[in-house]
Amino acid sequence: MEWTRYIDPLLQGCWVTIELTVYSTILGALLAFGAGMGKLSHNPLIKALSVTYIEVFRGTSLLVQLFWLYFALPLLGELIGLDLRFHPVSVGVLALGLNIGAYGAEVVRGAVQAVPRTQYEAAKALNFTRTQTLWRIALPQALPEMMPPFGNLAVQNLKDTALVSLISLGDLAFRAEQLRNLTQDSTTIYTMVLFMYFGMALVLAALMGLLERHVGRWRHRRR
Amino acid sequence: MLFGIEWDTSTSWAFAWSILPILLRGMVVTIQASLLGFFVALGLGLLLASLKGVPLKIIAWPAAFITEFLRDTPLLIQLFFLYYVLPDYGIVLPAFLTGALALGVQYSAYTAEVYRAGIQAVPRGQKEAARALNLSERLAFIHVILPQAVVRIVPAMGNYLVSIMKDVPVLSVVTVLEMLNVAKIIGDRTFNYLIPLTMVGALYLLLTLIASWGVRVLDTRLPKRGIPLK
Amino acid sequence: MNEPIIRFEKVVKRFGELTVLDELDFEVAPGEKVTIIGPSGSGKSTVLRVLMTLERINAGVVYVDGEPLWHEPHQGTLKPASEAHLRKMRQKMGMVFQHFNLFPHMTVLRNLTEAPRYVLGLSPQEARQRAEELLELVGLSDKAEAFPSQLSGGQQQRVAIARALAMRPKIMLFDEPTSALDPELVGEVLRVIRSLAEEHELTMLLVTHEMDFARRISDRICFFDQGRILEQGPPEEIFSSPKEQRTREFLHAVLHPEE
Ligand SMILES: Nc1ncnc2c1ncn2[C@@H]1O[C@H](COP(=O)(O)OP(=O)(O)OP(=O)(O)O)[C@@H](O)[C@H]1O
Ligand SMILES: [Mg+2]
Numbered sequence: 001m002e003w004t005r006y007i008d009p010l011l012q013g014c015w016v017t018i019e020l021t022v023y024s025t026i027l028g029a030l031l032a033f034g035a036g037m038g039k040l041s042h043n044p045l046i047k048a049l050s051v052t053y054i055e056v057f058r059g060t061s062l063l064v065q066l067f068w069l070y071f072a073l074p075l076l077g078e079l080i081g082l083d084l085r086f087h088p089v090s091v092g093v094l095a096l097g098l099n100i101g102a103y104g105a106e107v108v109r110g111a112v113q114a115v116p117r118t119q120y121e122a123a124k125a126l127n128f129t130r131t132q133t134l135w136r137i138a139l140p141q142a143l144p145e146m147m148p149p150f151g152n153l154a155v156q157n158l159k160d161t162a163l164v165s166l167i168s169l170g171d172l173a174f175r176a177e178q179l180r181n182l183t184q185d186s187t188t189i190y191t192m193v194l195f196m197y198f199g200m201a202l203v204l205a206a207l208m209g210l211l212e213r214h215v216g217r218w219r220h221r222r223r
Numbered sequence: 224m225l226f227g228i229e230w231d232t233s234t235s236w237a238f239a240w241s242i243l244p245i246l247l248r249g250m251v252v253t254i255q256a257s258l259l260g261f262f263v264a265l266g267l268g269l270l271l272a273s274l275k276g277v278p279l280k281i282i283a284w285p286a287a288f289i290t291e292f293l294r295d296t297p298l299l300i301q302l303f304f305l306y307y308v309l310p311d312y313g314i315v316l317p318a319f320l321t322g323a324l325a326l327g328v329q330y331s332a333y334t335a336e337v338y339r340a341g342i343q344a345v346p347r348g349q350k351e352a353a354r355a356l357n358l359s360e361r362l363a364f365i366h367v368i369l370p371q372a373v374v375r376i377v378p379a380m381g382n383y384l385v386s387i388m389k390d391v392p393v394l395s396v397v398t399v400l401e402m403l404n405v406a407k408i409i410g411d412r413t414f415n416y417l418i419p420l421t422m423v424g425a426l427y428l429l430l431t432l433i434a435s436w437g438v439r440v441l442d443t444r445l446p447k448r449g450i451p452l453k
Numbered sequence: 454m455n456e457p458i459i460r461f462e463k464v465v466k467r468f469g470e471l472t473v474l475d476e477l478d479f480e481v482a483p484g485e486k487v488t489i490i491g492p493s494g495s496g497k498s499t500v501l502r503v504l505m506t507l508e509r510i511n512a513g514v515v516y517v518d519g520e521p522l523w524h525e526p527h528q529g530t531l532k533p534a535s536e537a538h539l540r541k542m543r544q545k546m547g548m549v550f551q552h553f554n555l556f557p558h559m560t561v562l563r564n565l566t567e568a569p570r571y572v573l574g575l576s577p578q579e580a581r582q583r584a585e586e587l588l589e590l591v592g593l594s595d596k597a598e599a600f601p602s603q604l605s606g607g608q609q610q611r612v613a614i615a616r617a618l619a620m621r622p623k624i625m626l627f628d629e630p631t632s633a634l635d636p637e638l639v640g641e642v643l644r645v646i647r648s649l650a651e652e653h654e655l656t657m658l659l660v661t662h663e664m665d666f667a668r669r670i671s672d673r674i675c676f677f678d679q680g681r682i683l684e685q686g687p688p689e690e691i692f693s694s695p696k697e698q699r700t701r702e703f704l705h706a707v708l709h710p711e712e
Binding site: 058177 | 298299304392
Binding site: 119124125126129 | 505506507540543544546547548550552554555556557558559567568571572600602616617620
């Protein structure tokens with residue numbers, strides 16, 4: 001059988017894809033919380049910074065962002081006298097994380113704003129500061145609300161990692177393209193690759209489901 | 224030179240000014256691909272949603288599987304699949320059409336869900352009321368359910384059109400000369416990526432800002448109670 | 454009477470066109486237990502919410518413990534209070550809400566220890582000890598590790614009372630603490646409030662429709678109508694021989710709803 005010979009190289013690609021997904025999803029989550037809370041901040045500077053970040057990265061295309069970071073940023077670095085050349089892996093993780101983080105920020109903001117007003121009043125009556133209220137009262141309650149959209153974003157992010165093959169990172173999409181060049185057996189290769197992405201997406205969605213159950217533990221307690 | 228338009232590399236401003244018309248040519252392609260992909264997604268999504276709604280399990284179940292499969296696999300791979308596999312079966316399409324088709328296929332998974340959610344969001348009582356008035360299933364759907372579903376469906380679809388626009392640059396891998404590809408080529412030839420790529424970013428911001436604003440206006444203009452179809 | 458611990462001076466509160474507090478004058482002495490009664494929309498909750506700094510005022514001055522609540526002295530006049538001032542003033546008060554407003558994602562114990570730890574800066578041990586004493590007071594020692602959703606309404610409201618007390622306020626504000634409860638659960642909450650009413654130091658401001666209870670624990674009853682105090686006095690006086698027609702009508706409607 002021909003197709004068994006493709007398994008090894010493709011699995012190597014899968015591993016890179018998984019690594020990219022994990023790193024960029026973590027980076028994206030951090031950015032999402034930072035910018036989502038930043039957009040709710042009363043500090044005009046933090047707020048403006050967060051809004052700008054969110055709008056720019058949601059308003060442009062991921063591939064444009066990736067190419068900009070990969071091709072344009074080093075040139076900008078030259079102009080201002082900094083070395084802004086990064087390893088393609090860093091550029092990939094950065095672009096994916098920045099992109100998904102901007103979408104995640106809106107999820108965080110929305111979920112935090114959906115926390116009932118009465119919870120904020122209770123927090124005020126106990127004299128929590130605004131920051132404490134956000135991080136200790138609102139955010140933990142908003143977290144379970146955020147998980148389903150976060151799950152979708154994580155899968156979106158997994159799919160988006162395919163684009164880093166275009167800056168020659170050896171992920172699954174890149175390996176597929178290599179094999180196709182070598183063998184011209186596109187039907188087999190791309191069918192296998194589609195199913196591999198599908199499998200990884202299912203596993204990721206299941207993991208996010210577990211995480212959702214975990215952060216929402218307090219919701220399921222009943223008398 | 225690209226599209227017969229020369230660029231002027233004397234100063235940064237002159238360069239930016241001279242490549243703007245080239246980028247705008249790319250933008251036209253971006254918009255064309257978005258619209259074509261969008262219409263394919265609308266049709267294919269409707270098909271998937273209808274098949275998923277069929278009571279027969281042997282039809283509904285594969286339709287559900289295909290929807291999930293399309294949703295969970297990358298556009299890039301779907302595009303490569305169409306681009307390299309279709310010709311093996313004698314279907315040779317221009318790159319632009321293949322690209323638009325791939326966009327449509329990917330987004331049909333999302334639009335199918337929009338149709339389903341839009342129809343499901345119509346309160347049950349409406350259907351029962353229609354039945355009480357002795358309307359046939361078909362008439363009830365056309366005159367009662369659909370008008371109310373449309374107002375939910377249209378804005379959601381509008382948002383996907385904006386998403387599709389942002390995915391068009393992926394088509395550059397199969398040589399479609401959309402905005403990013405044009406900028407990349409200019410960069411390759413002038414060794415100046417900073418200006419064209421930054422301009423593409425700015426043009427994208429402009430494009431999505433206008434499109435999102437359009438969707439919002441549409442959303443507020445739609446009568447919340449539904450649109451009568453006559 | 455001593456220097457009042459709460460004093461409203463011509464306080465005006467508007468929501469848009471609607472004037473909810475209409476040049477209200479109102480005083481409470483330290484340790485006094487005052488019950489506010491009155492028809493719906495008369496501004497009862499608003500009085501408590503203004504005190505808890507949940508609502509701003511449009512005019513007038515509110516004094517708490519001798520200091521203006523919503524203002525700070527500034528070169529001989531009063532300027533709007535800073536957040537730091539409001540935080541200092543809030544420290545003197547605790548509030549119990551109609552719908553409990555417990556933090557659903559925290560256990561009962563953490564509901565009680567969170568603010569003492571992070572607002573008052575108590576050590577975990579101190580906060581925990583304080584919480585356990587209070588849980589004992591409200592009779593819920595066995596529920597320390599439960600989540601609010603696992604408790605009955607009456608239990609939740611008792612936790613809410615303990616949570617407010619954990620901050621050691623001088624003034625406790627209760628806004629219809631039993632209105633959201635099933636009838637059979639009202640008693641357990643009222644018993645807790647009554648035990649608090651026996652403390653001489655604590656000033657209590659209570660909005661309720663439980664007239665019998667109000668009569669038993671209050672030093673004074675204030676009848677609110679259209680953002681003003683129409684009539685006030687000792688419970689016997691208000692309940693037995695109200696002077697105002699509006700008060701009589703209100704009490705009649707509350708005490709004999711079937712007529
Ligand atoms: N945030 C707000 N915005 C607009 N109007 C408000 C707001 N809060 C309260 N009101 C109005 O102010 C008036 C007084 O409200 P308040 O809650 O003080 O009444 P109350 O005496 O506590 O009545 P109840 O017995 O119904 O609780 C009501 O007419 C209410 O509708
Ligand atoms: Mg009230």
